[in-house]
Every structure is written in C-alpha cells, then in structure tokens.
Amino acid sequence: MQKIPHSTVQRLVLCYSLAQKALTRGDMYLRSQDIAALLQVDETQIRKDMAIVGIGGVQKRGYPVHRVVQRLEELFAVRMEKLAALIGVGNLGRALLNYPGFAKYGVRIVCAFDRDPEKVGREVNRVFVYPIEALGEVIPRFGVQMAILAIPPHSAQEVADALVALGVRGIWNFSSALLRVPREVAVRNECLESGLLLLLHKMWGENHVSFPKE
Amino acid sequence: MQKIPHSTVQRLVLCYSLAQKALTRGDMYLRSQDIAALLQVDETQIRKDMAIVGIGGVQKRGYPVHRVVQRLEELFAVRMEKLAALIGVGNLGRALLNYPGFAKYGVRIVCAFDRDPEKVGREVNRVFVYPIEALGEVIPRFGVQMAILAIPPHSAQEVADALVALGVRGIWNFSSALLRVPREVAVRNECLESGLLLLLHKMWGENHVSFPKE
DNA sequence: TAGATTGTTAATCGATTAACAATC
DNA sequence: TAGATTGTTAATCGATTAACAATC
Numbered sequence: 331m332q333k334i335p336h337s338t339v340q341r342l343v344l345c346y347s348l349a350q351k352a353l354t355r356g357d358m359y360l361r362s363q364d365i366a367a368l369l370q371v372d373e374t375q376i377r378k379d380m381a382i383v384g385i386g387g388v389q390k391r392g393y394p395v396h397r398v399v400q401r402l403e404e405l406f407a408v409r410m411e412k413l414a415a416l417i418g419v420g421n422l423g424r425a426l427l428n429y430p431g432f433a434k435y436g437v438r439i440v441c442a443f444d445r446d447p448e449k450v451g452r453e454v455n456r457v458f459v460y461p462i463e464a465l466g467e468v469i470p471r472f473g474v475q476m477a478i479l480a481i482p483p484h485s486a487q488e489v490a491d492a493l494v495a496l497g498v499r500g501i502w503n504f505s506s507a508l509l510r511v512p513r514e515v516a517v518r519n520e521c522l523e524s525g526l527l528l529l530l531h532k533m534w535g536e537n538h539v540s541f542p543k544e
Numbered sequence: 545m546q547k548i549p550h551s552t553v554q555r556l557v558l559c560y561s562l563a564q565k566a567l568t569r570g571d572m573y574l575r576s577q578d579i580a581a582l583l584q585v586d587e588t589q590i591r592k593d594m595a596i597v598g599i600g601g602v603q604k605r606g607y608p609v610h611r612v613v614q615r616l617e618e619l620f621a622v623r624m625e626k627l628a629a630l631i632g633v634g635n636l637g638r639a640l641l642n643y644p645g646f647a648k649y650g651v652r653i654v655c656a657f658d659r660d661p662e663k664v665g666r667e668v669n670r671v672f673v674y675p676i677e678a679l680g681e682v683i684p685r686f687g688v689q690m691a692i693l694a695i696p697p698h699s700a701q702e703v704a705d706a707l708v709a710l711g712v713r714g715i716w717n718f719s720s721a722l723l724r725v726p727r728e729v730a731v732r733n734e735c736l737e738s739g740l741l742l743l744l745h746k747m748w749g750e751n752h753v754s755f756p757k758e
Numbered sequence: 759t760a761g762a763t764t765g766t767t768a769a770t771c772g773a774t775t776a777a778c779a780a781t782c
Numbered sequence: 783t784a785g786a787t788t789g790t791t792a793a794t795c796g797a798t799t800a801a802c803a804a805t806c
Contacts, residue, residue, distance in 0.1 A: 334749070337797065343741045347720055362764075368722055372799055377764060389763050389806045406741045407748035421642045425635035431737045435744065476747065500747040502740065506561055508582055516746035520739045523645045525732055526716065527557045527620045530649065532730035533690065533714040534621035535548070551773065576788075586775055591788060603782045603787050 338379045339405075344369055345379070346402040352395045359392035408435045415474045415498075416442040417489055418481035419449050419459050422504060426478055427455045440472045445485075462489070469496045476500040483507035552593045553619075558583055559593070560616040566609045575606035622649045629688045629712075630656040631703055632695035633663050633673055636718060640692055641669045654686045659699075676703070683710045690714040697721035 345365055352360050362380070366373035380386075380393055385401050387393045403409055414432075416423055416439050426432075427439060442459045444450055450461045460468050468474075477493045479486060479501055486507035493501060500516040503509055506523050559579055566574050576594070580587035594600075594607055599615050601607045617623055628646075630637055630653050640646075641653060656673045658664055664675045674682050682688075691707050693700060693715055700721035707715065714730040717723055720737050 335797070339742065339745050339749070340738075343738045343745075344722065346741065347737070361762095374765095374799065375797090378766090378798090381765065387764050389765095389804085390761085391806085392763075405749055406744045408741075408744065410748065412744070421639035425639040428635045429736070431740060435737070435740055437740065437744075476743070500743055502743050508558065516743060518739055518743035518746065520736070522640075522643070522734070523561070523649070524554075524557045525734045526645060526649055526651065527560065527622075528553065529690070529714055529716050529730060529732035530620045530622065530626070530651075531553050531557075532732065534624065535553070535619055549773070575786095588775065588789095589773090592774090592790090595789070601788050603780085603789095604785085605782085606787075 334382055334405075338382055341369060341371065341375070341379050342383065342402055342405065345376070345398065346406065349395050349398040349402065353399055357395055359388065360395055360398060361392035362387070364392075406435070410436055412437045412476055413472055413474050414439045414476045414478055415469060415472070415493075416457070416478045416480065417444075417462070417465075417493075418479065418504075419444040419446075419454055420480060423478075423480035424454055426480060426504075427457060437476070439478070440474065441468055443468075465489075465492050466496060469493070469498065474498060476502065478502045478504070480504045548596055548619075552596055555583060555585065555590070555593050556597065556616055556619065559590070559612065560620065563609050563612040563616065567613055571609055573602065573606035574609055574612060576601070578606075620649070624650055626651045626690055627686055627688050628653045628690045628692055629683060629686070629707075630671070630692045630694065631658075631676070631707075632693065632718075633658040633660075633668055634694060637692075637694035638668055640694060640718075641671060651690070653692070654688065655682055657682075679703075679706050680710060683707070683712065688712060690716065692716045692718070694718045 348365060348368060349360060362373045362376040365376045369376070377387070383401060383405060385393055385398055414437050416427060419427070419442050423442070427442065432439065439457055442454060442457050443462045443465060444459050445462045449459050452459050475498065477498050477500070479489065481489060483505045486503065486505040487509060490501060490509045490511060494511055494515050498515070501509065501511065501518070503517055503519050504521065506521045508519075509517055511517055562579060562582060563574060576587045576590040579590045583590070591601070597615060597619060599607055599612055628651050630641060633641070633656050637656070641656065646653065653671055656668060656671045657676045657679060658673055659676045663673050666673050689712065691712050691714070693703065695703065697719045700717070700719040701723060704715060704723045704725060708725055708729055712729070715723065715725065715732070717731055717733050718735065720735045723731055725731055
C-alpha cells in the first residue's frame with residue numbers, strides 16, 4: 331500500500347473518535363459531509379482520506395460506521411496489546427498513569443522509573459517504580475515495546491538512547507527535548523510548552539503590541 | 545505584516561527554545577544550519593522563517609541570539625501577564641497546576657473549577673477551587689483571559705460556550721471534544737488520545753498485520 | 759426518475775527545496 | 783581574497799479544493 335500522508339492520518343484519528351461515538355449512538359453510517367463539518371475541512375478531503383485507507387462508502391448513505399471503526403483500529407493497532415514503561419513519576423507522570431485512555435487503546439503500563447529515591451520502591455496505581463539505573467534489567471524482563479517520557483529535558487536524550495538500545499520501538503515524549511533516534515524508532519513529541527506557545531500566538535501573535543510586565 | 549504560515553510558527557516555537565538554551569550557554573549567534581539540523585528541516589526553511597518575522601542575520605555568523613529571543617517573545621506574547629482559569633481539577637488538571645512552564649511564559653492560573661463537591665472549596669497549589677456553577681461570577685471578577693480545559697469530553701462544549709460568553713479569548717483544550725467557537729476565539733487542541741494514536745500509527749500503522757488480543 | 763451521495767481526475771494553492779546572488 | 787554564511791527568486795513537490803462523473 332502507498333504511504334499514507336501525515337495530514338490524512340491526523341484527520342483519521344479524529345474520524346476514529348467520531349466513528350466510535352456514532353457506534354455507541356447506534357448510527358449505521360457517517361457521511362463525509364458531516365465529518366467534514368466537524369473537522370472543519372472540505373468534504374472531498376474526507377472522501378479522499380477514506381479512499382486512501384481503503385474504506386469504501388455507500389451512495390446515498392455514507393460510510394458504514396462499523397467498517398470505519400474496524401479499519402481504523404487496524405491502522406492504529408489498538409486491538410494489539412502494547413507493553414509500556416513510564417519514565418518519570420512526577421506530577422505529569424502520575425496523571426498519565428491514571429489516564430483511562432491507555433487501556434482503551436491497548437496500551438498497558440507495566441513498569442515505571444524515577445531518579446528520586448523517595449519514589450523508587452513504591453507502587454503508583456499498581457505499577458511498581460524502579461530506579462532509573464534498573465532500566466537495562468527491567469525493560470527486557472517485561473518485554474516493553476514503548477516508553478512514555480515524562481522527565482525534564484536535560485536527561486531526556488540520555489534516557490532515550492538507553493531505551494532505544496534496549497529495543498524500544500516508540501517514544502511518547504512529553505519533555506521539551508528534541509530527541510535524536512534511529513529512523514526505525516517512532517517518536518511523538520507532546521511538549522506542552524510548545525502547545526502553550528502556539529495558543530499564545532493565536533491569541534496575541536501577529537500584529538499586536540506586547541506590553542512588558544514592568 | 546503578512547500572515548505567518550502555521551508551519552512557520554511551529555518551527556519558531558522550537559527556535560525559541562533553542563535560542564533560550566543558546567542564551568544561557570552564552571552563545572552570541574545561532575546558524576540556520578545548526579537550527580535546521582536539530583529541527584530536521586532544510587536550512588533554507590529556517591532562513592525563510594526568520595525573514596518572515598523580520599529577524600535579520602549576520603553573514604558569516606548567523607542570527608543574533610538576543611534578537612531571536614526578543615522577537616519571538618514578542619510573537620508569543622510571553623512577557624505579557626495572562627490570567628488563566630483551570631477547568632477540571634482531576635489528575636491532569638492538578639499536574640498542570642503544578643506545571644512550571646506556565647509562569648515561565650507569563651501565564652498565571654488564578655482560579656480553578658470543578659464539579660466534584662469533594663474538590664470544591666479547597667486550595668490546590670495555592671489556587672482556590674470553585675464550583676463550576678460559579679464560572680459566571682468568578683471569571684469576570686478575576687479578569688481571566690484564557691482557560692485550560694481538563695475535563696471529560698461530554699461537557700466540554702457546554703463549558704466552552706460559557707467561557708466564550710464570559711469573554712475568554714483562548715482555550716487550551718485537553719479534552720477530546722472538537723470545540724466549536726467563534727472565529728475570534730483561539731483554541732489549541734492538546735488531546736492526548738490523538739497523540740497516542742499518532743504514535744501507535746507510526747509504530748505499527750501501514751502495512752502490518754494486527755493481532756487481536758484474544 | 760430525481761436527488762443525494764461517493765469516487766476520481768484536474769486545477770489550484772501553499773509549503774518545501776534548489777539554485778544562486780549578495781556580502782561580511 | 784576565499785569561504786562561509788544570509789537572503790531571495792525559481793522550481794518542485796504535496797496537499798487541498800473544484801469540477802464532475804458514477805451510482806444507488
């Protein structure tokens with residue numbers, strides 16, 4: 331199959347969530363028109379996206395919800411169980427541990443790591459916290475495939491290198507560090523600082539006068 | 545000034561973080577080549593981005609770090625004090641309250657809201673938690689300009705409508721709901737579910753066979 | 759049948775990259 | 783001066799939108 335454009339994947343993520351909602355509502359079909367309105371894009375775009383991943387529609391009805399859900403679950407590999415490690419059990423890390431979204435998408439956090447001796451040796455949400463030095467022993471033991479990085483940026487690259495060396499295939503990076511990893515390792519940057527700055531730009535960016543604090 | 549393309553703004557966010565780092569290191573200049581390598585884009589792109597926002601470089605040296613920082617602080621309005629409300633004091637909300645990034649960019653959370661009577665009336669990190677019903681009274685009293693939405697998706701639109709009616713100009717949306725707001729209100733979606741699915745796609749997407757759990 | 763929808767090809771638009779001029 | 787860099791214009795590439803055919 332041809333490579334799926336990244337912009338298409340982004341829209342399909344949203345389609346997936348819409349399709350799940352439609353499924354619980356009991357709707358049989360989703361029309362490109364309605365999806366497009368919610369995503370605020372052109373409806374042709376949605377039809378093209380569907381075609382790209384091989385989801386066919388039915389004239390006068392729309393796209394069969396169950397087929398959309400099925401195909402997109404395949405595309406996002408949500409029915410496959412994925413074992414994950416959480417690195418950094420700070421405020422954000424703990425919030426992620428309690429996050430209901432993971433289980434829903436087949437991600438199971440099986441171990442956590444922290445540098446702080448206060449946190450090491452305890453359980454958070456039934457997940458044991460290991461010292462960061464134990465990475466090399468614990469990651470292979472559990473067969474961890476992906477890591478969630480919720481640590482300060484200064485040590486992020488070092489930890490990422492270790493994770494990659496241990497065979498981790500994907501990193502969900504909440505630090506502001508720009509990680510360098512081999513091509514075959516997937517990284518998703520979820521830097522909140524960046525998100526905040528993008529919002530601030532939308533709010534006050536461009537042609538405005540910025541008043542200094544003092 | 546012409547409209548700044550969104551892709552340019554995204555790169556400039558990263559440039560800002562690099563420039564700050566360079567500033568603390570004491571570097572005088574940043575070369576487009578080096579920035580490009582870290583961002584993994586073409587160096588011409590960086591020069592174009594700089595030109596678009598009016599940052600001029602110096603031949604044989606690069607871009608003066610202090611000017612980059614200064615101009616981008618203006619672009620992201622970070623020196624301006626922005627009063628924010630946190631809606632939803634769950635795990636994620638509490639993590640955000642303790643988040644050091646906010647103060648750094650001039651965002652001050654002045655009040656928090658929750659539906660849970662258990663949480664209402666208490667202080668979290670020196671911020672008072674109001675009942676969600678008090679939104680209409682409290683938001684104008686504090687002069688809140690932006691809101692951080694960390695609530696479940698089903699009530700997100702309703703709360704967003706209320707916030708917009710109260711004059712809030714920007715919403716940092718951590719829920720998975722796709723909010724509909726008037727054009728003049730800025731929204732940044734920070735839906736973690738979406739981020740996770742994008743990572744899963746990169747890891748196992750495309751031409752793979754997905755093994756069901758059972 | 760008429761109308762509403764999907765599906766596809768062509769046109770447009772915008773973003774990235776290449777080529778090279780300018781200059782310290 | 784030669785070389786390294788910025789700056790800019792032109793070429794390419796990819797994504798979006800428009801037009802319209804196909805069909806239930």
